[in-house]
Amino acid sequence: xxxxxxxxxxxxxxxxxxxxxxxxxxxxxxxxxxxxxxxAAAMEWPREGLPDNPRSWLxxxxxxxxxxxxxxxxxxxxxxxETALEAARTSQxxxxxxxxxxxxVLLFMCCHPALTLSSAIALTLRxxxxxxxxxxxxxxxxxxxxxxxxxxxxxxxxxxxxIRFQLPTPEERAQRLRAVLHVLYLIFNEGYTTSxxxxxxxTELSHEAIRLTRMVHKLQPDDTEVAxxxxxxxxxxxxxxxxxxxxxxxIPLAHQDRALWNQEQIxxxxxxxSATLPKGSVGPYQLQAAIAxxxxxxxxAHDTDWPQILALYDLLRRMSGNPMVALNHAVASAMVHGxxxxxxxxxxxxxxxxxxxxxxxDAVRAHLLxxxxxxxxxxxxxxAAAGKTGSLPERNYLxxxxxxxxxxxxx
Amino acid sequence: MKYMLLMTGTKADFQAxxxxxxxxxxxxxAFMRAFSKELKDAGVFVATxxxxxxxxxxxxxxxxxxxxxxxGVFPExxxxxxxxWIIDVEGPEEAxxxxxxxxxxxxxxxxxxSMPIEVRQVMSGAPEESRR
Numbered sequence: 001x002x003x004x005x006x007x008x009x010x011x012x013x014x015x016x017x018x019x020x021x022x023x024x025x026x027x028x029x030x031x032x033x034x035x036x037x038x039x040a041a042a043m044e045w046p047r048e049g050l051p052d053n054p055r056s057w058l059x060x061x062x063x064x065x066x067x068x069x070x071x072x073x074x075x076x077x078x079x080x081x082e083t084a085l086e087a088a089r090t091s092q093x094x095x096x097x098x099x100x101x102x103x104x105v106l107l108f109m110c111c112h113p114a115l116t117l118s119s120a121i122a123l124t125l126r127x128x129x130x131x132x133x134x135x136x137x138x139x140x141x142x143x144x145x146x147x148x149x150x151x152x153x154x155x156x157x158x159x160x161x162x163i164r165f166q167l168p169t170p171e172e173r174a175q176r177l178r179a180v181l182h183v184l185y186l187i188f189n190e191g192y193t194t195s196x197x198x199x200x201x202x203t204e205l206s207h208e209a210i211r212l213t214r215m216v217h218k219l220q221p222d223d224t225e226v227a228x229x230x231x232x233x234x235x236x237x238x239x240x241x242x243x244x245x246x247x248x249x250x251i252p253l254a255h256q257d258r259a260l261w262n263q264e265q266i267x268x269x270x271x272x273x274s275a276t277l278p279k280g281s282v283g284p285y286q287l288q289a290a291i292a293x294x295x296x297x298x299x300x301a302h303d304t305d306w307p308q309i310l311a312l313y314d315l316l317r318r319m320s321g322n323p324m325v326a327l328n329h330a331v332a333s334a335m336v337h338g339x340x341x342x343x344x345x346x347x348x349x350x351x352x353x354x355x356x357x358x359x360x361x362d363a364v365r366a367h368l369l370x371x372x373x374x375x376x377x378x379x380x381x382x383x384a385a386a387g388k389t390g391s392l393p394e395r396n397y398l399x400x401x402x403x404x405x406x407x408x409x410x411x
Numbered sequence: 412m413k414y415m416l417l418m419t420g421t422k423a424d425f426q427a428x429x430x431x432x433x434x435x436x437x438x439x440x441a442f443m444r445a446f447s448k449e450l451k452d453a454g455v456f457v458a459t460x461x462x463x464x465x466x467x468x469x470x471x472x473x474x475x476x477x478x479x480x481x482x483g484v485f486p487e488x489x490x491x492x493x494x495x496w497i498i499d500v501e502g503p504e505e506a507x508x509x510x511x512x513x514x515x516x517x518x519x520x521x522x523x524x525s526m527p528i529e530v531r532q533v534m535s536g537a538p539e540e541s542r543r
Contacts, residue, residue, distance in 0.1 A: 116501060117501065118454075118499075118501060119454070140499070141413075141457075142456075142457050142499050143456065143457065143458075145451065145456075146451065146454055146455065146456045146457065146499070147454070149451060149452060149453070149454035149456075150454030151454075152454075153453075153454050390412065390532045390534055390535055391534060391535050392534040392535070395534070
């Protein structure tokens with residue numbers, strides 16, 4: 001499909017869906033109707049040209065589907081659903097009503113904590129992102145029927161939990177917004193971390209996450225964590241081209257070709273973060289973005305301002321109970337105070353059951369042991385990490401490190 | 412996260428299976444069909460295949476000029492793959508639950524009870540960036 005048309009359709013999706021849900025009430029059916037209108041537009045617009053008002057075109061097509069569906073259901077039940085039909089009739093005449101925060105209301109629905117994370121992710125991409133089920137299935141490497149089922153179950157959960165099309169109460173709002181940001185973060189990671197080589201479909205997930213987070217930021221410009229997450233995504237995604245080579249092999253940060261980093265994106269992320277941090281209420285996403293910014297601003301790996309990164313991980317560690325943060329804190333400590341200090345911290349982390357079986361603990365230990373000069377033990381830890389990782393490129397990387405150390409050992 | 416559930420058996424197990432009475436056989440076949448449908452309905456199904464009996468299984472090695480050398484003689488204890496399911500779930504605990512459900516498939520004779528199901532993670536692409 002035409003890229004500009006596709007982009008336009010994705011932008012209009014939440015606006016159109018918001019209007020249809022407000023008019024007809026039934027979220028699950030409205031979402032299907034909007035998907036059909038997107039499909040119709042994707043076929044017609046490239047041929048016939050853009051309509052004068054694309055949004056009301058889509059809204060009308062989706063409304064018509066809703067009316068058709070209500071009619072056929074009414075006929076089957078042999079009774080007219082007067083209110084719904086009335087709503088349908090007036091919908092044709094009324095100008096397509098646009099409410100800015102519809103997209104936000106939809107995100108709150110799709111990322112509701114009553115849904116499992118995988119169904120929240122799928123539903124968000126379809127209902128708010130405007131992606132087709134086939135596109136989402138392709139991105140997550142599952143059959144289309146499975147993804148369709150996941151989306152339909154997500155809609156059932158919304159229905160059975162009585163989740164309404166409205167903004168959460170002020171008391172709930174902060175917590176619910178965190179859930180939305182978490183889902184967007186997971187979509188980003190899914191695209192960023194698992195895209196290797198020419199796998200563009202998954203790359204698109206990161207771009208989609210950035211686009212949706214940008215949209216939330218536009219609607220909630222004063223929320224510092226929304227800005228923090230957007231900044232984190234931009235600053236992380238900026239390194240995408242450098243993090244794997246042409247064969248899809250991982251290149252650690254210290255060895256990346258920094259000329260490949262996207263300077264424009266780094267500048268945008270840094271500017272956004274600089275404008276956000278002085279507003280106060282610094283949260284975990286802003287801190288992670290600040291750490292990413294320090295890495296991005298170092299022109300060479302050994303120019304990295306590790307003391308500042310360590311200070312930020314100190315703050316982050318106090319804020320979150322995430323063991324991965326504690327692990328990264330140990331790495332930063334090692335960079336500032338030497339590998340012995342890092343290893344000391346790892347020994348403490350070993351007691352954390354959430355980390356004990358995690359390959360990252362072994363991988364970090366291996367790296368630090370190598371820095372102390374204990375090559376044999378480092379190789380052993382690299383191999384232990386290789387046995388635990390679920391990622392093929394990472395296993396290849398870890399085994400190669402172990403082999404490199406063992407070869408030096410022998411010579 | 413994707414997991415593969417593997418069902419295996421020795422040649423003797425396959426031979427015993429072929430001797431199951433009709434009722435037991437039908438119960439097992441019906442279960443397998445329902446199990447796959449359950450996975451599909453739950454939105455976790457990725458793939459499944461069943462393999463032909465190991466009677467004609469061959470071990471192949473490359474000989475001179477990469478010519479195949481085949482061998483059909485296996486130790487009796489050798490476990491053969493009978494079939495597999497790939498599921499996409501939230502984490503290992505969910506995979507174990509589904510595997511346990513498969514393990515409880517209706518059996519027959521000495522093969523009644525819980526069948527061992529091997530659960531293995533399917534490797535994914537690159538993980539979160541490790542900062543070194």
